[in-house]
Structures are given as structure tokens and as C-alpha cells.
Amino acid sequence: MQEIIRAEDIRKTFHLSRKQRQIERSKTGKKVALDGLSFTAYEGEIYGLLGPNGAGKTTMLRILSTLISADSGEAFVAGHSVSREPDKVRASIGFLTGELKLEDFFTPDYLFGFFGRLHGLPEEGIRARKEELFRKFGIDAYAQVKVADLSTGMKQKVSLVISIIHDPSVIIFDEPTNGLDVLTAKVVTDFLLELKGQGKSIILSTHIFSLVEKLCDRVGVIIGGRMAAEGTLDEVRGGKSMEDAFFDIYKREVTGK
Amino acid sequence: MKNILTIISKEFARFFKDRRLVLGTLLLPGLLIFLLYTLMGSVLYDDSHTYTVKAVHLSPTFAQIFAAEEGEEPSVRFEEIAASEAEAAKEEILAGNCDALIVFPEDFDAILAGGSYAPPGGENTPNVQIWYDASSGNSSSVYSLMRSALDTLEDNISNRFDVNSPAAGGGSLTSGEEAAASFYAQLMPFLILTLLFSGCMGVAPESIAGEKERGTIATLMVTPVKRSELVVGKVVSLSVISALSAISSFIGTFLSMPKLMGGNIGDLFAAYSAWEYLALFAVMLSAVLLIVSLISILSSLAKSVKEATTYSVPLMIVVMLVGLSSMLFTTSVPAAHLIPIFNCVQVMSAIFAGNFSAVNLLIALGSNLVYIVLLVFALARMFKSERIMFNR
Ligand SMILES: Nc1ncnc2c1ncn2[C@@H]1O[C@H](COP(=O)(O)OP(=O)(O)O)[C@@H](O)[C@H]1O
Ligand SMILES: [Mg+2]
Numbered sequence: 066m067q068e069i070i071r072a073e074d075i076r077k078t079f080h081l082s083r084k085q086r087q088i089e090r091s092k093t094g095k096k097v098a099l100d101g102l103s104f105t106a107y108e109g110e111i112y113g114l115l116g117p118n119g120a121g122k123t124t125m126l127r128i129l130s131t132l133i134s135a136d137s138g139e140a141f142v143a144g145h146s147v148s149r150e151p152d153k154v155r156a157s158i159g160f161l162t163g164e165l166k167l168e169d170f171f172t173p174d175y176l177f178g179f180f181g182r183l184h185g186l187p188e189e190g191i192r193a194r195k196e197e198l199f200r201k202f203g204i205d206a207y208a209q210v211k212v213a214d215l216s217t218g219m220k221q222k223v224s225l226v227i228s229i230i231h232d233p234s235v236i237i238f239d240e241p242t243n244g245l246d247v248l249t250a251k252v253v254t255d256f257l258l259e260l261k262g263q264g265k266s267i268i269l270s271t272h273i274f275s276l277v278e279k280l281c282d283r284v285g286v287i288i289g290g291r292m293a294a295e296g297t298l299d300e301v302r303g304g305k306s307m308e309d310a311f312f313d314i315y316k317r318e319v320t321g322k
Numbered sequence: 323m324k325n326i327l328t329i330i331s332k333e334f335a336r337f338f339k340d341r342r343l344v345l346g347t348l349l350l351p352g353l354l355i356f357l358l359y360t361l362m363g364s365v366l367y368d369d370s371h372t373y374t375v376k377a378v379h380l381s382p383t384f385a386q387i388f389a390a391e392e393g394e395e396p397s398v399r400f401e402e403i404a405a406s407e408a409e410a411a412k413e414e415i416l417a418g419n420c421d422a423l424i425v426f427p428e429d430f431d432a433i434l435a436g437g438s439y440a441p442p443g444g445e446n447t448p449n450v451q452i453w454y455d456a457s458s459g460n461s462s463s464v465y466s467l468m469r470s471a472l473d474t475l476e477d478n479i480s481n482r483f484d485v486n487s488p489a490a491g492g493g494s495l496t497s498g499e500e501a502a503a504s505f506y507a508q509l510m511p512f513l514i515l516t517l518l519f520s521g522c523m524g525v526a527p528e529s530i531a532g533e534k535e536r537g538t539i540a541t542l543m544v545t546p547v548k549r550s551e552l553v554v555g556k557v558v559s560l561s562v563i564s565a566l567s568a569i570s571s572f573i574g575t576f577l578s579m580p581k582l583m584g585g586n587i588g589d590l591f592a593a594y595s596a597w598e599y600l601a602l603f604a605v606m607l608s609a610v611l612l613i614v615s616l617i618s619i620l621s622s623l624a625k626s627v628k629e630a631t632t633y634s635v636p637l638m639i640v641v642m643l644v645g646l647s648s649m650l651f652t653t654s655v656p657a658a659h660l661i662p663i664f665n666c667v668q669v670m671s672a673i674f675a676g677n678f679s680a681v682n683l684l685i686a687l688g689s690n691l692v693y694i695v696l697l698v699f700a701l702a703r704m705f706k707s708e709r710i711m712f713n714r
Contacts, residue, residue: 082713130544133708152546160544166537170336182328183545228544 069235069266070106070129075099075138077124077290098124099135100290106268106283111261113281114270115311121290122270123162126239129268130160143235156184159228162239163221169213173204173223176212177230184231191230198226202252218249225253229260236260238269242276254280274307286314293318325547329555333529337563347524347567351517352574359578373398373421373464376411381430387478388471398464415455421464425451434479511670512645513575514568514606515613515663519641521567522613526560527630530621534711549705553618557698561607561614568610598673601683605673608690609666613641615697622704625713659685662693 077099086094098121106112114122127133129142131151139146145153167176174195181191199205202222207215212223221244229236241257242250257267257280271277277284277298284301286294294301294314302310337343377400389396403411405425414420427433427448440447452468455461486492533539542552594602617634624630644663648671659665665686672678704710 080709127712132540132543133712152548155544156546158544164537165541165544167541168336168533168538169536170340175335179328179332180545183325183542183547185324185546224541227541 067108068105069108070104070112070140070142070268072102072104072125072129072140073138075102075125075128075135075140077121077128077133077135098290099128101138102287102290102292103138104285104292104295106266108266109261109264110266110282111257111280112266112268113277113284114268114287115272115274115277115284115307116270116287117272117315120287122272122287123164123239124290125287126160126162126237126268126270129154130158130237131155132160156231157233158235158237159231159233160237160239161225161228161241163243164239165224165228167212167220167224167227170211172209172211173199173215173226174208176223176227180227181230186231194230194232198229202226202256217244218246221245221249222252225256234265236265236267238267240271241269242271242273274311278302278307286311288315288318291318325551326555326558329547329552330559333556333559334562336529337525337559343525347521347563348570351520351567352570352572355571355574356578359575363578371397371460373460374401374419375399375422375424375464375468376401376403376407376414376420377424377426378403378405378408379426379428379430380424381426381434383431383434384426384471384475387475388468391467391471391474398467412453415453415461418455418458421454421458421461422468423451423453424468425453434475508649508671508674510674511648511667512642514572514670515609515641515645515667517571517575518564518568518606518610519613519638521571522560522564522610522617523631523634523638524567525563526614526617527621527624527627527634529556529560530618531624531630532627534622534624535626539711543705543711550702553698553702553705557611557614557618557701560618561610564614565607565610568606594673594676598676598678601678602670602673604687605666605669605683608687608694609663611694612662612666612690612697615694615701619697619701619704622701622710654679654682656682656685660689662690665689 076097079096079098081089081094081096085096086092089096100121102121102125104112104114114125116122124133128135129140129147131147131154134148139148141147142154143157145157147154171179177195177199178191181194186194199208202225204219204223204226207219207223212220215223236257238257241253245253254276257269261267269280281298283297284295284307285292286301298307301307301314305313337347375398380400380402385400388398392398401420408423408425411420411423415423427450430448430450433448450472452465454465456465484490530539543549616637617630620633620637621630624633641663645667647664648667652671652675653668654672659668659682665682669678669683669686672682
């Protein structure tokens, strides 16, 4: 098995603003989001980071997609170091999260062209890919409608399509089904399985147990910025449901401290 | 380079395809300034109004002097009435149908020609009565016009010497229009900077803080586009749009100037050579780039458009004060032209005064270029900083 993503002892501390300090009730003004996180994901698999809110999942995925950098530790994506070769990493990943928004003013058609050009794709390539992806996700009928006027589900589909415009080999997906209606959520999960079928590698984060069971080959359970359990889905579940297994792990992690 | 062009074309599409933005940033400022200044001008120089004055025994000598003082466009019409109609005329003044009543003694001109000195307030001292309504602006101004003509008349009678008599010479070396033009020339740098600033405020906070606030800039940051390309693309397109907005305001100002000054500014502008216009353009361009970079930096420090606007207020005050500095003093010391913005103001006011120095222009442009490059570098660094771009 070829490894595609490796995180080694990643640490990340946020310095809180005064307002945040009050919200988090932190006296030190610091928040340790990742406390020495290590894991490995393999080519052609779906890796799931499972954890409660505030566990550090988004932070880890942002580091992998070079949006932010770790305080210490090293991470590699598709053989490139995220700190030393961020450009190469960005060229080989598609990063998707609800936090990455598209400009309301433009149409899916315009944005697809815009991002295609930023990825250095030739114009005919962009056109062909647009046709393929728009048809597949039913965007063609809305290609000329401003993003502002699209439904949430359609917006998410357009974001998804644009994030994989350059046919990346690695897909990083933060909370894939958050905020989606059941129909769009199904389209998204089906598509992730299809991408896996094409040999793509996927890492996603979620707090939904059923999603992990449905999609993931390998799971890392993050609690408080640490890896509480890691392995194949069956190893982590240990014969129980993912939900029961998670709460066992959670109890062990919290009382063990 | 290709990415920079892609970013620029997107920023332009965002702006030019949005009718509200185009109207608000490009058309409205020029139109508003034009309307406002034209309105101010027509209030200041309301020469369309004509006053009606009723006169009893109107003195021809007085009428002559009055006409001479009024100049080319007379606005007062004298209507001769009989002495018996005077009371009726007073009623008309109160009713607002007539602006004033002037009553001369009978054969006033003959009395003047008699020429003997009459003590003020004396029993036989001839008296001119002016009846008017002090509560009406029109009536009051026609009153003071007549007073001043009467004063001249009185001076003429007891004349011992002339001052600036048309025959002997003397007077202002510049025409009234030229004096007004030089006043506006001094005001110009301030006006231009203010217009540039407001043009930039209309687009930069929205394009940087707005994209940050809405999370659309992060989408760009996961593409292979370099932070520096993003920054250069933004600064260039924002500068072009700000400059266009400033040009719109400038055209509005330009077209309304004649009205505002009550004269013609065309002569003033025709007085400059192509070189001077080129210099002016270069200085304005460097000012736009400086202001855009500064507001962009403040906008990327801000978490929202509102915050960005708040941060820019102190900067705006400083820029406007510096813009006013040319009204107080000008300097041709080369070293002073190293100070950003101040150097733009000084060069502009020197150009308008017709005495700019090429050395100072080059110092100003060169130092501004250095500042702009430094600011763009700083901005690119800020775009790389997650603390700034992803602050909560
Ligand atoms: N930009 C930031 N500034 C300050 N604190 C942050 C920032 N991003 C995340 N955090 C904090 O770090 C912790 C982990 O956050 P996150 O990675 O978003 O968790 P998850 O995605 O697992 O819910 C949380 O306590 C969060 O409040
Ligand atoms: Mg999260």
C-alpha cells in the first residue's frame, strides 16, 4: 500500500483575541488545537477523521491544504511537504469545506472558467470538464444563474465541482454533508465513492458515525487534538457499532488523563 | 503573470458587470459633484434675478454712476414715478412687489451743480431717501448697491484726487477670474486627493475585507495562484477602478467650475503644456497606487467591510489635511518631496502654479514607487499570514 498523506507529530496553538478569550474562558490566551497529531492515509482509500466539535479536525485539514501552517511537526501530501512545497501540494489536492465560499455575484459558468484558468488548464480542457461535471451534478440548468440565487444544495454542488476542476489525486473534504439536505448529501457521498472507484485518495472529517461507517476504509479518532484511536474501520470499531466504540474511546481518553 | 491577468479580469468583471457599482462609483460621484457645484455657483452668482426700484425725480447723474458700478449685466430696473405715488410704492415694497423706493429732491442735479458745501444734518442740506425692507435679502442688497453709488456720487462732488482712474491707470494686475482661478488651483490638490480617496474607499474594503468576511478569498488560496499574484492583481485592478472613479469626479468638477467661479476656468487649463499634464497624470497615478495599497493593507487587517471602513477614517483625515497643506505653504526643497502624499500635493500645486521642477517631480515619483513596492510586498506578506487572513 502506497502512502499518500502522512502527518508527523503536528502541533498547532492558536493565540486568542480578547473576545475569543472570554468565549473560551481561557486565561492563558492560547488554545492548543493540535497536540502532536500523527497519522497516515493510503492511496485509493477514504480516510476519516472522526471527532467531536473543537477536536481539531478542521485545523488538521487546513494544514494539509496549506491554508495554515503547523507550529511544529511535518506533513506530506502526495509526496510533497506542505511547508516546503505548498504550491505543489495545492496543485495535487482538491480542498472542500463549507467555509470556502464562492462569490455570490458570479455564475457557476464564469467561476468554473475562472478557477480553471487559475489551475492552468487550457480553454478546451475547461470546456470539456465543465460539460462533464455540470451534467453529472445537474448544474447545467443553473450555469447562468448567479450563485446568490442558487439553493444551498446547488451552491455546495458548484463548490464541489470547482474544487475538483483540475482532477486532483487527493481530495480533502471537511464535514462533507454538513448543512446539506438529504438528497444533496446522498449525491455527495455517492460521488466520493465514485472518486474512490477511480483510484483517488480521500481524507474527510466528520462527527457523524454513520458517515464513517458508510464511506471510510480507515479511521482516526481525534479528541482534544490527539489521536485517541487509529486503524481500519473494523479495527477501530472492534466488533461494535462506530457510535459505541467512539464513546468507549472517549471515556478512556478523558478518564485516562 | 497569467494568473495576475486572470485575477484582474475577474475583479473587472465583478465591478463592470454590476450596474449598481458602476453607477455608484463611476457615474454618481461626477454627477453629484457637478450638480452640487452648479447649484452652489448659481446661488453664489445669482445674476438672473432683476430688481425693481421705483424712483421719484430720478437723478440722471446718479443713474449713470449706478449703471457704471453695475457693470455689463444690469440687474436693477428703475421705474420713475410721481411724488404722489410714493406712499403706494412703500406698500408695494412691503408686499414684495417692488424692492426699493428712492426719492431725490426735485432738480437734484442742479443742486449738485450749484456746488456749495452743505453741512450734514443741516436744515437746507439736500436729502435722498431710500425706502426698503431690511427683512428681505433682495431689498437689502439693492439698498446697499444704491448706497454705494450714492457714496461714489458724493465723493465725486467733493473730489480732490482720483484713485485708479481709468484714464490714469492702476488696479489689480490679475483679473478677478484669474484670482479665482489661482484660488482653485491651490484647492485642486486637496480636491483631487479627496476624490481619489473616496473612489478607492468605494472598492478596496469591499474587495479585500469583503472577500475575507465572506470566505471567498480562502477559496482562491487553495488554488495554485501565488499570494503575491493575488495581491498584485487586486492592487492593479483596484487602482484602475479608483482612478476611473476619480476621473469621473474630476470631470464633474471641471464642468461645474465655470459656474462655481462665475467665470471661465478653460483659460486656466489651456495654460498648461502637454508636459505638465503628463506630470500631473503621473503624480495622480502614484497617489492612487499609494492610497489603494494603504487602504488594502487596512482592509486586510480588518475582519469585515465595516471594520475596514472604520480603520480608513484616520487615514482619510490625514490625507485630507496633507491635501490642504498647499493652501498654507509650498516648498521646493527636494528632500520634502520624499514624504509620500505630501510630495504629490506639492508637485500638483507647483504644476498649477506653473513653476514645477523636474527634479522634484522625479524625486516624488521615485520615492512613491519605492513606497508602493514596499507596501505591495507588505500586503503579500499579510496575505500569507494566517493570523491576518484567518483571524476570528
Ligand atoms: N483561527 C483560530 N483562532 C483561534 N482558535 C481557533 C482557530 N481555529 C480553530 N480554533 C480553535 O481550535 C480548536 C479546534 O478547532 P477546529 O479544528 O475547528 O475543530 P473541529 O473542526 O474538530 O470542530 C477549537 O477549540 C477552536 O476554537
Ligand atoms: Mg470543523
